Amino acid sequence: MNDVTRIPVPGDRPYDVLVGRGLLGALPGLVDGAVRAAVLHAPPLKERAAAVADALSAAGLRPLPIEVPDAEAGKSIDVAARCWDELGAAGFTRTDAVVGIGGGAVTDLAGFVAASWLRGVRWVPVPTSLLGMVDAAVGGKTGVNTAAGKNLVGAFHPPAGVLCDLDVLDTLPADDLVAGLAEVVKCGFIVDPAILGRIEADPAAATDPRGAALRELVERAIRVKARVVGADLRESGLREILNYGHTLAHAIEKREQYGWKHGHAVAVGMIFAGELSRLSGRLDDATAARHRAVLTRLGLPVAYPPEAWPDLLAAMRVDKKARADTLRFVVLDGLAQPGILTGPAEETLAGAYRAVSG
Template identity: 50%
Template structure:
């Protein structure tokens, strides 16, 4: 999917089109104005107003903007009244929207120069501009993720400052037809992504109550009735009873299909919140806000949702795309060190199946939540998953490669009743997969696997005497076909394949992890 780098909104005369052009030039991108895109279709805006009225114009405008939001990769400026259309506000969810604001007198001076271009301001510019501000400003606030005030500074200087703010704001990775935003100080973006929702439910564990209350307050300020729903910590929340409890809460709220679920928490929370959204009224909008490293690089990205049952992990679930994913790295500073380390299991996995540069990042820096190395690792890991998921959303082919190390990892989690962290289990499972690959005649990467995981502090061995229990647990894995175990193995780094090992190959591979 193609999406604009940024979308500029604001009142007539705010200079959003000029600013979009300047910022685009600084970034080496194209710029476009929705009014120009409309006139390119053969009819001027005053003519459309004259023949179809404002309501007819808004329908044309909405179609043009929605098309541009999925096909234009530069900086897009919208007409001043575009956000009055509910369809436009919904379409802007998950996009980086910049509100260009300005003093009334400055805007009035600008719009008075060309009254023929602005049908809604022609008769009495001052009174009409004031009326438009009163009507539209709350709607701008709904959709904006960043606000800039235009003033007497030269446009190119203001554009440079805005360019710098946008570049620091976040990194964006496209997944299927939604975006993952990675950056710092991102929590206000959640309410912006929910713009236009009739109601919202924030699903979160108790430890994140302060953050959830902050999001709730911002949503209510933007006119979205919002409630919070507290769930247990960790894997305990992924139980069918928690799903029913959430459904009951939504029933009490009478949430309609234009509502939104927000998953605020680690991977277990985003899994549960996603399944709630997928099943309520057969599917409502979902915003994922992962707060753990594991959630950011794995659970919240890709549209997989699910809960656990006694037979195994994630055996009940659905594919349900979020509107957007907002990964605020500020949360990582609050994670216990062992949780941050565990999340690196999925990061290193991405290095083995696709992006070798991840394996070369400084191990010490990766354990520092404020480091550039960790930011790069997160962006690279999400990009690996995004590329695979975009190609194979429903796991009909290559998406299975993302399960490298997971066949044994899920078995360990089940046998240990989820007292072993997922990333730790993935590290052990990946070493086991490397040993299986060696047995299958592929390149021997066992020593390199052990080094890559141990240098960040992850385990690579498992207690002995558990082969029978682990084997039984692996046979309940989703990847079993016709009673045969299937593993993702590596022919070499970056070349994953699906392989069905023989019982003898499995037996000889246990030694690599000390089991």
């Protein structure tokens, strides 16, 4: 485990995010005292799950591999219930642990299973996607999807630690790597503009899984999220800024029945949020336009069909950030100056959507 970066996440239950290569040896130490460790993984990650199980076994733990459906198909209450049944059959106690291996969907599921079993056992996300590393695995937000929408059922349950092993990015499909960069770009607009500068200077380096540039971007994005969630675990205030671009993104995902990549939806959502900020008189033209420029250089989508607007508007009304019938959006008052816009006029919303549907 050479050259490991430890990024602390402060709060009532602090933990570290480890970033580096060859990190599996650090896993048993995060669940010290456990006898059993469930290892949740999707079918494509069977080999990675076996390596995790071997690391746990070598430390004297008894691994319990649990295969779950891949991607968003695994984020359901039915899948969670099956996992609980397996924990029960294995006699899992409060000192045992859950490990989630995969992208954001699997780690969200693993965290929710851990949060709800015996009202909370330890868990460790081992993200295998860029999106998982910079977003889902950090912060303790866990959950599943329902017919009513994405992530509407869940719990705040911080992990014992997070292992971001950059080795897995070497074999990640290029499209998935680029999709994950949408969340990195988001961190640039809301907190750390240096992220945007690094991408604009050399977009190709930002997508090289073995390059120093991508590692720097990963660490910067994790530091942004660690700082925010450490100050506001339960999304009562500051943490809302991490949802920049996500109100429309979640509506797109619901309309697409979760067939769109999360990062693709967030990219479109950020174009919308930037334009909504501009049309509300809160953001300058140049910064609003910078959204499209940065995302386009990475090859991320920046458009969605115009006829989808009624469906998207209806879906946004049940978004977690809404209050009663009033829509609320994270917007920008300037670069790295996020704020909240409450109850914008429908013509303003429609005008902002035209920026992504033209």
